[in-house]
Amino acid sequence: MNMITERADQAREFFRPDQVWPFLVPPQQQSVDVSKQVLLYIEGVNLSFDGFKALNNLNLYINDGELRCLIGANGAGKTTLMDVVTGKTRPDTGSVYFGSNINLLEHSEDEIAQLGIGRKFQKPTVFEAQTVFDNLELALKSNKGVIATLLSRLSPTELLRIDEVLQIIGLQDQRFMLAGALSHGQKQWLEIGMLLMADPRLLLVDEPVAGMTPQETERTAELLTSLAGERTVIVVEHDMEFVRSIARTVTVLHQGSVLAEGSMDQVQNNKDVIEVYLGEEA
Amino acid sequence: MKFNKLFAGVTLALGTSMISFTAAAGDTIKVGVLHSLSGTMAISETTLKDTVLMMIDEQNKAGGLLGKKLEAVVVDPASNWPLFAEKTRELLTKDDVDVIFGCWTSVSRKSALPVLEELNGLMFYPVQYEGEESSKNVFYTGAAPNQQAIPAVDYLMNDLGVERWVLAGTDYVYPRTTNKILEAYLKAKGVKPADIMVNYTPFGHSDWQSIVSDIKKFGSKGKKTAVVSTINGDANVPFYKELGNQGISSEDIPVVAFSVGEEELSGIDTKPLVGHLAAWNYFESVDTAENEKFIDTWHTFIKNDKRVTNDPMEATYIGFKMWTQAVSQAGTTDVDKVEQAMIGQKVKNLTGGTAVMNKNHHLSKPVLIGEIQDDGQFEVVWETDGVVPGDAWSDYLPGSKDLISDWTAPIKCGNYNVKTKSCGGAMAAQ
């Protein structure tokens, strides 16, 4: 008898008219908590592929609004680190937090992107079969559900935003050209433009100036510096000149963990860094 | 530019094909041939197409029919069941054929049947099948279950003293129905359910280890055991091979098959099959003057001395002969008249005796049981005393035991219920 009433209670609870079932509640967009000034926490992250330690007890904190450069030799773990932050790869151990409240390891790539983390790949990846305009439209910060995209139409403000970004990346004249027909440098710009469309809180930029002319490099440097402050930017780059031109803080990765951190000059005079780089050269 | 040429070639090919297709015939009687020439069934059916062509050739040499030449219209339903319906419609409406010889599998017949009935066509179906059908528009010249399965079981039971039965078949309608009938028949003969093992395998089953091992265990219980096999086509070779490999000889556990004939044996290494049995209405090895002539004509026609003859070929032969006789008798190729004239037609069997077309559109034929020899032929070990009339509806199935088929007046019905004295199903609605 007791059990029956218990069950009935459970059922009543389940069908309460004043509440929606938990699985029907739309997931709330969490806002990032940056009260401690830190936007990205990476703590004790380990990751190995078939015995090769790609990331080795890596600790890294990125402040809100910072522009940080990551440098390091090939295989130091730079790209892998980006993979971990954007959800492409799960670390074996460790934690990655966005702000102090969002555990990035619980989210998938698309959710992380929606949280406001944008990424530019080493090799420019744009949707080559679609126009520049469509590429930007796709990247637009908007509701990205199936029904929403099926029924959506561009609002005037959105159109304006696209025009604005086209202006920034200098592709106004190519707006209806297929992205596949762009030059390498233009694709780089388009990808940056797509990042801008998404209006992200944190940008991960992997070798943005590879294959760019000196003028383009200069413009990129300007753009990235201008973005910092309002947004947080992490740049991975080999071009030391470029790094020097934009960086305030530089982090050196080596064999999957942080070797040194500081201003460009500090890092260049760091004993460990010199040893590793000279050692490699020798 | 390469594409242009290719494209032009395709267009040209399509164009010419349309022209060649409209070659019209003069005053001829058209005979439709509806056998798969490609796809999985082509192996069996191509032979029947050639048989019909041979018969037409012979008939034309003998002066044609009603003073007209016969003309074959061959189409290829490509072993694709819906295509059988489509091609039937093509034959009956586009080509205006007077009769169709065709189909092998039950499903192809079932597919063509509604079209035949709708357009009032006439078809001869030459393959042993599960029965349970009688259409006004179809004549069934192959064996019904009571002309193949039941005599075979009688032989095993009475002459070989078989007490335990394995009913092994491919999982489709012919084995299912045949085995249902046999199970009922065996039980009526006092066989205990524990002494019957039924097993179904998919088409083309090739790994027979477990099943043969089960049969071996089933057969080692001290009673004489036999396998009644309705295993279809491709699956047979691995089955017999496995039997041989597991050391089961035809003396221990004989297998009697209903789908293994000369044609099937010609494609396999017969060593493991020697001594096993098959039940048919015809064997190439039967020594009669008619058969010898038939085989000779066949070898001349097909220009290959090694080609064998088989039961469905004889069924085609009988069907064709009967049709020509019925057309001559009716003096027309009109379907309704020919249909009435068909009933009672007699044609000499190739194996001796006379086949008679019954009121139910099935034949009365003798039943033979042969043992497989290592040259791919059968040695007749037993035959029925006289002819056995084909049953459209089995007496051993609960659904059909009250049904008969009689296409003569006054019944004129394919599924007449003798209890309710009424014509069931679709006929009732008309």
Next chain:
Amino acid sequence: MKQILCISLWLMGCLMPAVSYSETLTDALESPAATTRTVPELVQELTEKSLTQAVPVLEALEQQGGEEMLPLFRTMLNGDLYYVKDTSQVVGKTDTAGEESYADILTKAAVTGLGSRDVKKIRVNNTLRSYLRNAIARIQLSSANPHSREQAVLSLLSELDNDTVGQIREARANESVEEVQQAMDLALAMYALDQGSSDIEKLDAVEGLAGSLQPEARNMLRKYAEMEPDHADYSARVSAAAAKALERIQEKVEFYGFIDQLFFGLSLGSVLLLAAIGLAITFGVMGVINMAHGEMIMLGAYTTYVIQQLMPNHIDLSIWIAIPAAFVVSGLVGVAIERGVIRHLHGRPLETLLATFGISLFLQQLVRTVISPQNVPVSTPDWMAGTLQINPVWSLTLNRLYILAFALLVFFALLIILKKTNLGLNVRAVSQNRAMARAMGVRSDRVDAMTFGLGSGIAGIAGVALSQLTNVGPNLGQSYIIDSFMVVVFGGVGNLWGTLVAAFSLGIANKFLEPVTGAVLASILVLVFIILFIQKRPKGLFPQKGRAAE
């Protein structure tokens, strides 16, 4: 009834030629069938009698000729007994190395100058065959060869009667070989259980049967174990003892049944392994989806057929020639496909899939047109036929055993090729990093062709093995293609060991499911399982790890 009596009397005559020869002869003389015909006359009669009339003639022959009739009976049982059309002389055919020769069946004198058209076969049917087999067994009870004696006793187990048992008892006294003694004891125990006069005798007999796995012994025990209490022979003690003995035997039988099933599974696994292993190379290592893989198998099987047609008299050897030939044929076709089509579709796996599917349709139709749309016969060499009888309830079929061994051999050979040879090194280099391998001077296009040729060639070898198990026809390849892909995907692409494990586990799973669900449902369940498994672990059982695998 009288006939039966006569037969048993003759039988005695055969069994005890020294003791009561004259006695039986007189008896036999009285029977209607046995007039005083001589052996040659009787043999002559065989050429005239129809199948149903032949048994009495054989009976007479057995009775008169005794052991001398063995060659005649054996030849007849094998279907090698002929008679010369012109002279009615009865001859036996021997087939050595494809040369047919005939010899008079009684005098053994060679008869030369006969072709297959000059002789007619003396036909046998099942009734005759089983009669001949038993007659041979009866004659052989006194054979000099202990193995023949044992076989003779065992084949008589199913029809023990008073006289046979008498003979066995007699022979037992003089028997010195242990195996034969055991067989004879078994026969005697069976007889004692069935015909024994006292419970004690019967209980003794049950004891004697308790360890035996012979199905006849089991049947006898079962008869008593399951005997209804109202039966005349019923005895509660015997019945209980028999039931207990039966239970013990049943345990053993079940154990061997399990082993049997395991072997079936391994055997099916070996077939899957053979079919899939070539694919494991082309798909796994090169990443090329070759839908024409099944047709490579088919070509191998057809190669076997063609070789057998070319050397019809050396079937035993044909397989050994077919293996390298099939490798070469399928391998060359593979290379041609790679050079002609796949090369142009590099890095477009879905297009490759479609193009190779087209090739598979093309090859099937080619075989239909060139050879025949029908299945073609491929003979099994004698050394592959038959079983390895380990005990009465457990035997391994030889062809399956060979194919299992062969599959493993091919597998390990391939493993060595990939691990230890230069080609293997190049293959691995190209599959891991094409650009780098090229920079190192590896001719990647050549390696691609070689790899594809290797995979296809191995498929060809699989075809040789499959030709021994199943139909050789244009559709042969199609029936294995889906299974092959399943095995490779399940095992983990690019991992040969994975393919091995996957093939055997799928084979075994299939065979253990089959008795429960039936063959069709078993294959459906295995398919569904793989589909679900791949969702869980998209990279298979043994995935390649690391960034290279992305």
Next chain:
Amino acid sequence: MSTSGMLQSVFKDRGQPGGRVMPFVIILLVVTVLASALNLLTPEGSALHVSTYTITLLGKYLCYAMLALAVDVVWGYCGILSLGHGAFFALGGYAMGMYLMRQIGDRGVYGNPLLPDFMVFLDWQELPWFWLGMDQFWVAMIMVLLVPGVLAYVFGFLAFRSRVTGVYLSIMTQALTYALMLAFFRNEMGFGGNNGLTDFKDILGFDLQSDTTRIVLFLLTAGFLCAALLTSHWIMNSRMGKVILAVRDSEARTRFIGYKTETYKVWLFVYSAVIAAIAGALYVPQVGIINPGEFSPINSIEVVIWVAVGGRGTLIGAVVGALLVNYAKTRFTAILPEGWLFMLGALFVLVTLYLPKGLIGLYSQLKQQLGAGKPAAAGTGKSSSAAKTEGAGA
């Protein structure tokens, strides 16, 4: 989006793959209506008469065209090469077949009012549960949509969530249809085994063998095909369409800009499966039989080649490809039965090697080459280099 908006997008040529469909839809409708009118209104034997045989043949082609469209939607636009779409087609067909079977009622040969004939002679005593309610047209129609839809959803959900892509997915779809084929071949399943379902009498009370019913079915098929074309066009031109193309070209990138790609793929897969199922449901009453052969993997692969011939990633291409290849098949199997498989095999190879964009691609290429001669069209020259981009990578 309003209807007018939808129409607007349909007429708007944005250089998207697929291009304009409205002219094609209009042509299609005109031709079918004309053919129907000629069949019904002109006497037999008249030069203008279109025979019922031709109508059923065309009806069949249109069903195949719809199936091809379904495959194209997932393969051409989203890079999901399904080698198992025949399964959805057949399931839709079976649902319709079950309804038609129940419609026979007591007119079967055994006169059993409840059980279809094949159940009677297999000695079944009662209707299996999944046959219940199938005598109601609306239940059957729901099943036509629901069963394939749910199967596609479950399969897609599992596969796309665990990121099974490319050839793996193709092989899995093939295994799916193969497993279904084996299952439907089993007589115990209660779908008539190898014989399938046949001997249908009428649909919603209309005699299936009357010319009028055939014409109505034929027109319905054309109507559904046009509706599917328009809907697909609308989807592909919405932002969702752009996301789908993006998924095809770089799924990872699409994810990194915040789209849950698996959801898009699942729903597109379901949409495509439903189109295939409707095609199957329309196919069955027109050809008069449905049997497990429709599940055979080879059928599904053939559909892919229709799409490839016509031009994948263009809606019209799929339809044109299906019509052309099937017409050629009908013609060539009549003339040269043995030659057809050679042709089909060669078609597979040639199209993948030399015509990656199919006939539609060839057509636009030719048009462009001709146009390039005129100075006015010089501006479009650059986009031709994009034609090299291969759509359906793994």
